[in-house]
Amino acid sequence: MAEVNTQRLLETAERLRAEIGTELHDRLSEAIYADAARIAERAVVRAGEERRLSWDILLDRLLTSRAFGFPIMLLLLTATFWITIAGANVPSALLGQLTQVTLYGWLHQAANAVNAPWWLSGLLIDGVYLAMAWVFSVMLPPMAIFFPLFTLLEDFGYLPRVAFNLDRLFKRAGAHGKQSLTMMMGWGCNAAGVVSTRIIDSPRERLIAILTNNFSICNGRWPTLILMGTIFIGATAPPALASFYAAASVVTVAVLGIVFTLLVSAFLSRTWLRGEASHFSLELPPYRPPRILQTLYTSLIDRTLIVLKRAMIMAAPAGAVIWLISNVTIGGTSVAGHLVALLNPIGLLIGLNGVILLAYIVAIPANEIIIPTILMLTLNLARSSLAQQGVMLEMEDGQIYEVLTRHGGWTLLTAVNLMLFSLLHNPCSTTLLTIWQETRSRRWTAVAALLPLTIGFGATLLTATIARLMGWA
């Protein structure tokens, strides 16, 4: 009975719809906005004629101007990273000394005092603890400086201006202008960036935004870039300019990420995801004086500590895995040794090495643990090969550069290509899961993982080949 009536209602509605015409939707919208205008007219009193503060307008003209928009963006980004790198150097070294030498020594003494079996103290101290200690000392100082600075820029209202500047480029790439916003969301976390693509109406453009979000450097990857920039790129510069070189190299990779976002978007919108670019209006919010103390507090507590916590949680099991594969031997060589030997040919071909590739496999759950994994694997492998020659390798005093160059055989090319590969590889498993949840498509999730990985192998192979041909490496 009810069903019959429902059917009749729908039929009536359809008949009436035909009578009234199709432009009803627009007519209703117009009526609503006319009503809104009338009500606002009565309620709002303006003291002056100008709607926005004059310096707001002036600042907007400057920050979004064709001539100065991009240079200012690069300048602000470089300044942010310069402050981060210059400020994080000393605390990072101190924390490294504290956690990896002092505390590490105490833990081993304590383990000896209670006669803990070697495999237990190895697994817990040399595996789990050391991985967490590396994450802590490598990530905490730069993040504690970078996040508040970035949040201040965000709070002030600068990000929508960046979006405004990039909008033209996204249009030209056949993508949605709002993708610039989702891209910046990805600069924090790619999983969050993928979820934020919900603001894009058209499924085609939304998919492009999802597939390219990985080209935004995320929380987990900034520390890798900052560290590589600091100890390898900065080292090539005169000491006074070291931090600037380092910052410039990090910004270069971030900008390269934007370039890849645009290129891949253009490629997708001309091949598998063809269609018209849709229009939207981007609101430039007023500049608001940043609340410095509150920003410091929330970005330290919410962002830094939450990201650090996630990294530490991921580091603990990874540390155990690293210790196990380094200490379980098959035919006299550790499992890690076998795996590294297996991956070395490909790794060296693309200017990386087997350890780095193995680290990227171990670190699929979180990019945060790449550096600690690389360092621990390098050290463990060096230890066991030296031990076979009867030499005990003592833990160096936190000198990452020494460990990597002397025991890992790293060159400048390795560092540059690691920075490139950090930008261009598969998203972490959390992001992949999010992509699957948002698209409900195994195919697009696979594309999201394989596309950047392919580009990454291509790009690093290219730089490695050039470097070899030029005789640099």
Next chain:
Amino acid sequence: MADTNRTIASTETAACGSCTRCSTGPLTRLGVHIGSWDFVIALAGNPNTGKSTLFNALTGLRQHVGNWPGKTVARAEGGLTFNEKRYKLIDLPGTYSLLSASADEEVARDFLLFGRPDVTIVVTDATCLERNLGLVLQVLEITDRVVIALNLMDEARRRGIEVDARSLSRDLGVPVVPTAARRGAGIRELLSAVEEVALGAYPARRRHLRYTDRALETAVRSLIAQIEALFPGLPNAEWVALRLLEGDESILRAVQDGTLGKLAQGGAPAGAAPLEAN
């Protein structure tokens, strides 16, 4: 961490100490530990009007707030106690309209319609009221259990814009409360108004659309009659009639699969609607 329970004494700001109106009943921010609740409040509004800031001020949560539109795309939930009533607060994605063109608009609209919040706070930007009123009017078509938060009043004042909250309240038929969420100003007044609406103590006046088109008016009237006969007790028959006339896919579906019917029978209690927005 983010779930701190904090009881805010009535001396939170200097102005609050001397104010008799708000010294009744402390506000307790419950963070994510809501437990059971008496009322569900939805928080709607245009993007970048300070919705998330208000959400944080009300719940004591520290959802990340950014000065850019489109930051909140999923639904966030939190809780608070005010005058011994427990409220569950749901922060909807910021939208310019409820025409359901995109996923975030649909999340907001579906929750207002099917989630049936006891009160909806529409957060508006006092510095550009006219544009914000579009959404307000659309929300009012769905429900009259609404409180308008006239936010960013401090910024408006700095720019020499004055908004007459009483005139606005008279025109809209619902309470309008000036706030400056960044400083926590007006929060208690806002909650008092929410309480009044939740308890049904506020004499809300339903706004009716004025039709200039005779044929349209007749069509709407005849559809309303059928809808009310079919779904007695449905609170927004006029809105549904208009969507049917527009051929709105998701409403047509709701009529067909009986979702609308359930809504009319009182349906699920507010907030417990099986609506997943992730």
